[in-house]
Amino acid sequence: MMKKFCPFCLTIHDFDEPPICPNRVDIDGEHPEIPREYILNYGINKPLWLAAIGFSRHGKTSYIGAVTSVLENSYKFWDDITISYSDQYTDQAIQKIRRLIRERKADAPTRPAYSFGGNDKGDADPETNEQVPRPLIIQVDSIPKFDSRSLVVYDTAGEYFDTLTGIADEASQTGYLKSLKAVKNLWFMISLTDLEKLENSESQGAFGSTVVSGKRKSQNIRDLLNIYFVGMQRMGWDIRGNNLIVVYTKGDKLKGKLPESVMEYLDSDPYGVVAKQVNDYYQPIQREGFDIGTYLKRMAEISDALRDFTKTNIPAGAAFLNLARKYELNVRFTVTSALGADLQGEDKVAIADITSFRVLDPLLWALELDQGELSVTTIKLILDTNTNASASNQVFFLDIQRIIQGLQKIGDEVITYYLGRIKPCAESGRKLPEFPPKQTYPRLLKPLVADDNENSYALVITTAALLDDDDFRTLKSIWKNRLLIVSLDDDYEPAWEPSINFRQGEKVNIIVNQFKKMLQQASN
Amino acid sequence: MEIIFDKSGFPMVKVIPENFWIHLWPITKIQFEFFLCDRPSSTMDSNWYDRVLANNPRITPERVTSKNYWRLFVTGIHPKDELPIFSEWNGSNYSIPTEKEWMSAYRYFSDQDAVMNLKTTLEKSGADKKMDALVPVIAQKLELVLQNRKNGELRFSDQLLMRKGIMEWVRLLGESSEWGGLGVPDSASGWSTSASVLQGRPEVVRVLNIGHYGSRLIRRA
Numbered sequence: 184m185m186k187k188f189c190p191f192c193l194t195i196h197d198f199d200e201p202p203i204c205p206n207r208v209d210i211d212g213e214h215p216e217i218p219r220e221y222i223l224n225y226g227i228n229k230p231l232w233l234a235a236i237g238f239s240r241h242g243k244t245s246y247i248g249a250v251t252s253v254l255e256n257s258y259k260f261w262d263d264i265t266i267s268y269s270d271q272y273t274d275q276a277i278q279k280i281r282r283l284i285r286e287r288k289a290d291a292p293t294r295p296a297y298s299f300g301g302n303d304k305g306d307a308d309p310e311t312n313e314q315v316p317r318p319l320i321i322q323v324d325s326i327p328k329f330d331s332r333s334l335v336v337y338d339t340a341g342e343y344f345d346t347l348t349g350i351a352d353e354a355s356q357t358g359y360l361k362s363l364k365a366v367k368n369l370w371f372m373i374s375l376t377d378l379e380k381l382e383n384s385e386s387q388g389a390f391g392s393t394v395v396s397g398k399r400k401s402q403n404i405r406d407l408l409n410i411y412f413v414g415m416q417r418m419g420w421d422i423r424g425n426n427l428i429v430v431y432t433k434g435d436k437l438k439g440k441l442p443e444s445v446m447e448y449l450d451s452d453p454y455g456v457v458a459k460q461v462n463d464y465y466q467p468i469q470r471e472g473f474d475i476g477t478y479l480k481r482m483a484e485i486s487d488a489l490r491d492f493t494k495t496n497i498p499a500g501a502a503f504l505n506l507a508r509k510y511e512l513n514v515r516f517t518v519t520s521a522l523g524a525d526l527q528g529e530d531k532v533a534i535a536d537i538t539s540f541r542v543l544d545p546l547l548w549a550l551e552l553d554q555g556e557l558s559v560t561t562i563k564l565i566l567d568t569n570t571n572a573s574a575s576n577q578v579f580f581l582d583i584q585r586i587i588q589g590l591q592k593i594g595d596e597v598i599t600y601y602l603g604r605i606k607p608c609a610e611s612g613r614k615l616p617e618f619p620p621k622q623t624y625p626r627l628l629k630p631l632v633a634d635d636n637e638n639s640y641a642l643v644i645t646t647a648a649l650l651d652d653d654d655f656r657t658l659k660s661i662w663k664n665r666l667l668i669v670s671l672d673d674d675y676e677p678a679w680e681p682s683i684n685f686r687q688g689e690k691v692n693i694i695v696n697q698f699k700k701m702l703q704q705a706s707n
Numbered sequence: 708m709e710i711i712f713d714k715s716g717f718p719m720v721k722v723i724p725e726n727f728w729i730h731l732w733p734i735t736k737i738q739f740e741f742f743l744c745d746r747p748s749s750t751m752d753s754n755w756y757d758r759v760l761a762n763n764p765r766i767t768p769e770r771v772t773s774k775n776y777w778r779l780f781v782t783g784i785h786p787k788d789e790l791p792i793f794s795e796w797n798g799s800n801y802s803i804p805t806e807k808e809w810m811s812a813y814r815y816f817s818d819q820d821a822v823m824n825l826k827t828t829l830e831k832s833g834a835d836k837k838m839d840a841l842v843p844v845i846a847q848k849l850e851l852v853l854q855n856r857k858n859g860e861l862r863f864s865d866q867l868l869m870r871k872g873i874m875e876w877v878r879l880l881g882e883s884s885e886w887g888g889l890g891v892p893d894s895a896s897g898w899s900t901s902a903s904v905l906q907g908r909p910e911v912v913r914v915l916n917i918g919h920y921g922s923r924l925i926r927r928a
Contacts, residue, residue, distance in 0.1 A: 605744045623753040630744035653767035
């Protein structure tokens with residue numbers, strides 16, 4: 184059976200009836216309901232996971248408003264296409280973005296959020312209260328060449344990228360940026376004119392840097408990629424093979440700065456112009472057909488031109504490209520104008536006055552490059568059932584739920600087992616049994632992990648020596664940096680590395696952090 | 708040589724004239740542990756298995772030598788209690804051999820030369836099947852154990868450890884509810900039982916010490 188990712192917590196868990204996400208709580212204190220359309224169409228409308236990242240006020244939100252508007256009007260140039268917003272949140276979020284655009288407040292910081300770590304009563308645990316982005320979920324059927332997809336779009340908060348340690352600081356404490364781990368298609372939204380202003384601005388700190396609240400402010404395109412990379416590495420996540428689509432936003436302000444061929448391309452967007460056309464009632468709709476193959480070919484040529492331009496004309500552009508190549512990222516370039524012009528004045532803007540240019544390009548690149556299914560990282564949490572151990576050594580006195588929550592920020596699914604039993608005691612997202620099992624199982628590990636692939640990891644918590652830990656000496660090449668053994672017994676020091684001894688009274692975060700450290704070593 | 712793999716990824720070889728497969732080695736602790744984890748039971752729990760291991764301690768394949776290799780195999784299991792469940796878990800066409808079946812296999816494989824580089828042969832056979840990752844290590848270590856045997860004496864049945872292995876349960880001929888043992892344990896194990904066995908000839912013996920008895924299964928085609 185196809186494993187389905189929950190779009191809210193980005194883990195695999197059962198979708199009960201009603202299908203709610205047990206790991207998220209919205210601002211009303213309720214577990215969000217997963218759109219049924221998303222669940223039913225999962226195998227047909229394959230999800231396309233997208234994250235828009237970039238500095239504050241560089242146009243992420245305006246872009247989302249623009250691309251959805253063009254998609255809504257895409258029936259004018261693509262036969263059979265349909266678009267629908269899968270839940271009320273998505274619909275309201277997009278309407279809100281358009282309202283902000285009309286009120287000339289599109290640059291306002293975006294932080295769609297709800298708390299993480301809700302319990303059965305829907306209360307957010309204050310100690311783990313974290314802000315996480317809620318995705319927009321949009322069903323798009325019959326896209327030429329790309330068939331039907333379920334777009335899952337995360338609009339991340341720009342301030343996490345504004346300083347060089349921003350993403351790493353926040354990601355280490357919250358699950359906010361877990362979407363970045365799972366999503367392989369990234370829109371890197373960059374306003375070159377805003378970067379230029381920053382470079383020319385005053386308030387220089389030491390060594391010519393700009394400082395914000397004691398932290399060096401990110402300044403250029405390389406910094407953005409570096410922030411992203413450092414954050415991913417700190418969490419132990421592998422970014423190799425990710426699709427990085429650089430979107431030079433606010434293209435209308437780049438006249439005279441970009442190569443002429445690129446500006447001509449930007450200004451001559453056939454889709455944007457047609458989408459904007461307003462049809463009077465009872466008048467025939469002027470439909471235009473465009474050959475998608477020709478369009479994609481031209482898009483690729485422009486990407487190459489922008490790549491060359493980035494390398495030679497953008498500060499740290501060459502460094503950015505080198506860094507991307509080092510981490511084996513698939514990089515493509517686009518230029519867009521979400522609003523068509525700088526919206527000056529104080530009166531509200533009519534949507535009819537806005538023409539977007541080339542806003543479909545980043546989406547088309549994502550469709551073109553997308554590898555398909557998210558690769559599933561499975562974490563097996565394996566618990567010793569031995570209740571004969573002294574009370575202080577029993578696994579069930581630990582805050583297992585907190586350990587699971589910590590692991591859920593790292594892996595896509597966390598499945599819990601009893602040592603010595605192949606069948607899980609709790610599938611991903613399910614509650615643990617209230618009491619330990621009546622019988623004790625032999626302290627055997629190997630049968631539980633025999634079939635695992637390289638995307639599987641195991642965390643074992645045991646009260647005494649494993650019967651078969653010696654077998655893992657031979658299996659070291661397979662399980663290196665994928666298995667952590669935690670011993671609750673000071674007299675048992677596992678031969679396996681990495682392993683730790685844990686004492687009652689210590690914070691279980693130690694265990695999760697050690698696990699994270701192991702993953703970081705695996706990804707190096 | 709035709710090789711297949713059982714549910715836990717361990718090799719079986721075909722006794723062609725009799726049209727059945729038989730485990731290459733007596734059932735190892737690794738195989739039995741897979742079964743324990745997959746089919747938990749209140750009788751074969753942690754305490755039970757601790758007693759089994761107390762009688763015949765576990766050893767990882769990497770540490771096997773000529774002085775301890777029998778510790779790879781599970782002993783102290785009974786054909787009326789644990790073994791039938793293990794056999795049924797493998798599949799309905801698996802069973803504990805009769806003495807006739809065991810001896811047929813012994814004679815058939817005794818007519819064959821030992822296989823050179825058994826480890827490589829197994830790796831090739833198991834490449835696209837679910838062979839347990841430790842099988843090649845066991846094959847390599849047992850090859851070293853058997854190297855001490857005199858040249859020219861080594862037969863394929865020796866690689867199956869039908870001599871210098873452990874005592875194995877067999878169903879006795881004509882006595883469907885009675886069990887005996889076949890095999891020639893290594894004298895170093897201290898498990899040898901009768902004079903003829905000590906001379907290297909497998910012979911059915913009545914059970915003297917269940918703690919020394921293991922088994923291998925056959926699978927009917």
